[in-house]
Amino acid sequence: MDIKEIRKSFPILNQEVNGHPLVYLDSAATSQKPIPVIEKINEYYRLNNSNVHRGVHTLGTRATEGYEGARDKVKNFINANSTKEIIFTRGTTTAINTVAYSYVRLHLEEGDEIVLTPMEHHSNLIPWQQAAKAKGAILKYIPLQEDGSIRMEDVENAITDRTKLVAMAHVSNVLGTINPIKEVAEIAHKHGAKLIVDGAQSTPHMKIDVQDLDCDFFVFSGHKMLGPSGIGVLYGKQQLLEEMEPVEFGGEMIDFVDLYESTWKELPWKFEGGTPIIAGAIGLGAAIDYLEEIGLDNIEKHEKELAAYALQQMKTIDGIQIYGPENRAGLVTFNLDDVHPHDVATALDSEGIAIRAGHHCAQPLMKWLNVTATARASFYLYNTKEEIDILVASLRKTKEFFGDVF
Template sequence: MDIQAIRKDFPILNQEVNGHPLVYLDSAATSQKPLPVIEKVNEYYSMHNSNVHRGVHTLGNRATEGYEGAREKVRNFINAKSTKEIIFTRGTTTSINKIAYSYARTNLKEGDEIVLTPMEHHSNIIPWQQAAKAVGAKLQYLPLQPDGTILLEDVEKAVNERTKIVAMVHVSNVLGTINPIKEVTEIAHKNGAIMVVDGAQSTPHMRIDVQDLDCDFFAFSGHKMCGPSGVGVLYGKKKLLENMEPVEFGGEMIDFVDLHESTWKELPWKFEGGTPIIAGAVGLGAAIDYLEEIGLENINQHEKELAAYALEQLRTLAGIDIYGPEKRAGLVTFNLDDVHPHDVATVLDSLGIAVRAGHHCAQPLMKWLDVTATARASFYLYNTKEEIDILVSGLQKSKEFFGDVF
């Protein structure tokens, strides 16, 4: 991978922030966008902008071809069997909520159980809390090992005949833990449960094969994988989606409407009520093309090297606590001495370094870590080891600054 050539594709990186060259280490929150994606979205609005499916004019046909073409790109990208299994949404949060409302509230009853982990993003906790309250189901949480991983034997103990749903993040947005989704799915299916995967932090960084994983639902967002914000994907097995009712009603998703009754379109359109996210889907398709050209395997290897280098360099600092396992995805979450992570992030920002600070929408995990917040540096295909060196230098300056203050 030619990192310098890749960096030239991202115009936002070529700037100074607070008098320093920008070092963007916050891709787990949202990735930056390459020129091919920016240009594709601009081309859509400049040349093809129209609503999809309903029109017979040329612009309408172009827009429909772009939108449905993007669906095929997504299908191929995650190796789904059919485009009928690919539903465009606003993002991972919306995708999981669709499952919780449409599948869980219909199929769960009092006493049923949903198995989760404490490392879940709030988007993969709150929808299940609400579904459980609505039907009288219960949430069960797997224990975490000291390094923030799970054991399959604990999954075997937790998942039983009462379990109807196992919902799990593929990669933790805080710990970088890579969960054994395929093996957990086998355990879930053996007990008659379905498997829901939050793929927001895995899809941008590694090759996803939903047929190999055999998960029942898989959700991810475009904005974390070089695509536009406001577009995401819900993958679901066709047999499950066919038996689910829509949760949004209106135009686009109907087959026939009478004064008192209506019928729905076939998959996937019955879940895409209203004017869809056309430009977002087109941009996501362009992002997939871009990532495929570079190669997910190359991206994944580059990020592994960055994460290993970051761990090695950060451990040279005295008074730093690093969270998560040794084998991890491309991010490092840490705290520095007794300095609040917001203060650390503020000093880093003054040096042009962008990191994330806070609870990362993972308050149960913060409680498990016994902290109120952490700082997080996350890496992507455009980051370099030199930027990690700048981060470490910035953290040393933070230590010195707050050491003088206190």
């Protein structure tokens, strides 16, 4: 990977913030967009803007080809069995809620179990809380080890014959923990349970093969993987999606409508009511092209090197607390003694460094860590070791400043 050449594709990085060159270390929240993605979206609106599936005119044909072509790219990107298994949504949150309402609630009975981990993003927690309340089901949690990882022994103990669903992040957005999804799927299926995987933090950074993982549902968002905001993907095994009813009704998802009865289109369109996210899907397709040209294996290797380097350098700072396992994805979550994470982020921003501070939509995990908030630096294919050096130097400066103040 030639990082200098890659960075040329991201015009937003070539600017100063507060008088300093921008150091963008918040890709776990949202990634920046390369020129080919921006241009592809622009091309759609400039030359091909039309609704899809409905018109027979040239613009409609072009738009439909772009939209459905993006679906085919997603299918190949995650190695789904068919484009029928690829549903475009507004994002990870919408995809999870679709499964919660259209599949899980219909199969839950009082006393059934939903198994989770305490590291889940709120989007992969609250829908299951609501489903459990509505159906009288029980939420169970796989305990975390001291470093934020899970043990297979605890997975075995948590999943029983009463378990209907296991919901788990592939990669924690706080700890960087990489969960053993394939092994969890095997245990879940042994007990007749289904597995939904939150892939929002894994899909942009490593090669995904849903058939190899054998998960039943897999969800992710475009904006974290160089694509535009407002587009996401729900992958589901075709048999399960066939069983499910739509959660949104209206145009585009219907086959036949009478005054008193209606029927639905076949997969995947029965879940895509209304005018779909056309430009978003086309932009996501362009992002996939860009990622595949560089290679997910190369991206994963680069990010792990950055994470290892960041851990090594940050541990030399006195009074820093770092959370998560040694073997992690490309992010580091931390706190500085006696300095609130928001103050850390504000101080770094004054130096042109963008990080995230807060509870990261993971309040139960914050409680487990015994903190109210943390700071997080997250890396992507366009980041460099030099940027980590700038981060570490600014953290030292921040610590010294607040030490003098207090």
